[in-house]
Amino acid sequence: MSDLQQLYQTIILEHAKARHGAVDLTPLADAVALGDASGLRVAESHQINTTCGDEVTLRVSLDIETVTDLVWTGEGCSISQASASILTDTLRGLSTTEARALLDNFREMLRSRGKIEPDEEVLGDAAAFGGVSRYPARVKCAMLPWVAFEAALIEAESH
Amino acid sequence: MTSFAPSSAISPALAAQHPKLAPLTNIDVERIRNDFPVLHQTVNGHPLVYLDSGATSQNPISVMEAEQEYYEQRNAAVHRGAHTLAVEATEGFEAARDKVAAFVGAETDEIVWTSNATEAINLLAYSFSNASLGLGGPSARRFSLGTGDEIVVTEMEHHANLIPWQQLALRTGATLRFIPVFDDGSLDLLAAAAIVGQQTKLLAFTHGSNVTGTINPVAELVALARKVGALVVLDACQTVPHLPVDVKALDVDFAVFSGHKMLGPTGIGALYGRAELLADMPPFLTGGSMITTVDMHAAEFLAPPQRFEAGTQRISQAIALAAAVDYLSETGMDRVAAWEAQLGQRLVAGVAEISGVRLLGQGLGVERLGLAAVDVAGVHAHDVGQFLDDAGIAVRVGHHCAQPLHRRLGVTASTRASTYLYNTTDEVDLFLATLAEVAPFFGVKP
Numbered sequence: 118m119s120d121l122q123q124l125y126q127t128i129i130l131e132h133a134k135a136r137h138g139a140v141d142l143t144p145l146a147d148a149v150a151l152g153d154a155s156g157l158r159v160a161e162s163h164q165i166n167t168t169c170g171d172e173v174t175l176r177v178s179l180d181i182e183t184v185t186d187l188v189w190t191g192e193g194c195s196i197s198q199a200s201a202s203i204l205t206d207t208l209r210g211l212s213t214t215e216a217r218a219l220l221d222n223f224r225e226m227l228r229s230r231g232k233i234e235p236d237e238e239v240l241g242d243a244a245a246f247g248g249v250s251r252y253p254a255r256v257k258c259a260m261l262p263w264v265a266f267e268a269a270l271i272e273a274e275s276h
Numbered sequence: 277m278t279s280f281a282p283s284s285a286i287s288p289a290l291a292a293q294h295p296k297l298a299p300l301t302n303i304d305v306e307r308i309r310n311d312f313p314v315l316h317q318t319v320n321g322h323p324l325v326y327l328d329s330g331a332t333s334q335n336p337i338s339v340m341e342a343e344q345e346y347y348e349q350r351n352a353a354v355h356r357g358a359h360t361l362a363v364e365a366t367e368g369f370e371a372a373r374d375k376v377a378a379f380v381g382a383e384t385d386e387i388v389w390t391s392n393a394t395e396a397i398n399l400l401a402y403s404f405s406n407a408s409l410g411l412g413g414p415s416a417r418r419f420s421l422g423t424g425d426e427i428v429v430t431e432m433e434h435h436a437n438l439i440p441w442q443q444l445a446l447r448t449g450a451t452l453r454f455i456p457v458f459d460d461g462s463l464d465l466l467a468a469a470a471i472v473g474q475q476t477k478l479l480a481f482t483h484g485s486n487v488t489g490t491i492n493p494v495a496e497l498v499a500l501a502r503k504v505g506a507l508v509v510l511d512a513c514q515t516v517p518h519l520p521v522d523v524k525a526l527d528v529d530f531a532v533f534s535g536h537k538m539l540g541p542t543g544i545g546a547l548y549g550r551a552e553l554l555a556d557m558p559p560f561l562t563g564g565s566m567i568t569t570v571d572m573h574a575a576e577f578l579a580p581p582q583r584f585e586a587g588t589q590r591i592s593q594a595i596a597l598a599a600a601v602d603y604l605s606e607t608g609m610d611r612v613a614a615w616e617a618q619l620g621q622r623l624v625a626g627v628a629e630i631s632g633v634r635l636l637g638q639g640l641g642v643e644r645l646g647l648a649a650v651d652v653a654g655v656h657a658h659d660v661g662q663f664l665d666d667a668g669i670a671v672r673v674g675h676h677c678a679q680p681l682h683r684r685l686g687v688t689a690s691t692r693a694s695t696y697l698y699n700t701t702d703e704v705d706l707f708l709a710t711l712a713e714v715a716p717f718f719g720v721k722p
């Protein structure tokens with residue numbers, strides 16, 4: 118595989134089109150009220166990549182310590198959009214501790230400039246972003262939804 | 277690949293300025309390229325094709341040597357100190373001002389050094405802001421803005437020629453209005469005539485768009501401003517490097533441009549202001565080197581341009597920029613403009629042949645700068661840029677600091693190829709051929 122094919126693995130291009138978890142978000146206040154009624158803590162975070170204007174708004178629902186739902190809306194390059202799609206598949210159903218550990222692993226891999234082989238056992242499909250770590254300019258794209266998740270999680274836990 | 281005659285946009289009068297020099301050809305350009313060491317490298321296994329001069333241009337050896345020579349032989353603070361080096365540094369610094377002034381048709385004292393065009397526009401905005409507070413006395417009142425006054429810009433502005441005016445409006449209570457653009461990115465001049473009125477105190481617009489390559493009708497816009505006594509600020513960032521520009525002939529009050537876009541170093545730019553206007557403007561940055569007498573309560577200021585050049589100046593950069601101006605003048609700005617017009621037409625003609633790729637702005641046959649911004653259907657600009665970079669082709673992706681214009685044209689981001697005097701037709705063709713491969717790679721069917 119060429120470097121470019123390493124970067125744009127088939128699974129990434131497929132997720133960029135499939136966009137798992139991408140929805141037209143309802144107003145946050147409605148979602149929070151609905152969550153309150155059913156014992157869920159709901160919060161979201163909006164992140165912008167100032168380099169290219171990519172945007173992701175990611176909404177997290179927490180049932181005690183479990184990430185029960187993740188939905189998002191956004192616009193951007195195939196890396197950021199695929200990353201959001203894979204994030205929802207990967208983190209949904211995990212405990213907050215498991216999700217944070219996975220996030221840390223993902224971030225460490227992306228910041229390694231290609232030195233850390235992605236651990237497929239831990240990361241699952243998110244391991245496909247291993248090629249991105251060799252392109253420092255694109256690390257932000259891959260991280261964007263994960264940074265949104267991190268911020269939304271803290272917000273949800275504070276409710 | 278379709279070939280094109282040079283655009284007729286360059287007038288015969290301009291072409292006659294250098295009767296001895298024939299139009300540039302690829303052979304001349306190959307020679308020019310030898311003066312630019314950075315161009316001779318491989319990127320991702322391919323020869324570098326640098327098509328991002330709209331963002332920043334490359335430096336010829338003579339520019340880098342001028343800066344080095346200054347530091348090796350003449351480095352000293354200017355306009356202070358009586359020792360030999362200080363005198364030589366001051367002479368070099370002021371000779372550079374002469375040269376840059378002559379390059380744009382200004383008088384020497386009408387050129388104020390700034391860090392870049394952005395700072396030049398901020399200098400104006402803050403000077404006007406200070407005038408609005410009453411600084412500068414009665415003669416500065418002509419720059420004063422308040423409730424009921426209007427600042428007019430266009431929808432195609434770079435953020436540098438938009439946000440300083442937004443902020444000035446917020447500080448003074450003035451209203452910011454804008455002249456809209458059509459779907460093809462050109463200015464709606466009928467709307468302009470309706471918007472520019474008695475309330476208009478300031479009309480700020482770009483000479484050439486960094487996104488669509490549109491060259492604005494300066495004379496028509498200046499006429500609108502003159503009718504109502506509004507001041508005119510021209511953002512000439514994309515034109516001073518690429519076209520013969522004469523600020524007096526354009527009859528604007530102020531013009532700004534950046535050194536790094538015209539073969540010069542970063543950290544240097546200029547503000548042109550008509551002498552009688554600069555003379556009445558209160559300063560923006562204050563401190564050393566811009567005063568006559570100071571006591572513990574107040575200071576008297578020097579005449580322009582020193583009034584606007586507080587602190588130790590960008591001496592080496594000014595001297596290097598003068599070397600860049602020499603390089604451009606020796607090549608001939610009319611020849612540079614004609615060559616880039618040819619490259620620009622080749623770009624838009626080629627883009628038109630690729631299905632699923634939309635050109636932002638006006639198409640073939642319309643006068644434009646030597647650049648083209650495109651939207652590839654179904655592929656984000658960042659991905660397009662990555663694909664091109666893999667082939668060694670450097671382009672700009674994103675909103676190019678013009679979010680409102682992109683929004684108006686219905687896209688959030690685009691991919692821009694921008695040429696300069698060192699780009700060949702082969703490079704343009706390679707860009708086009710690689711651009712055509714983008715959609716198939718990403719699995720998008722046109």
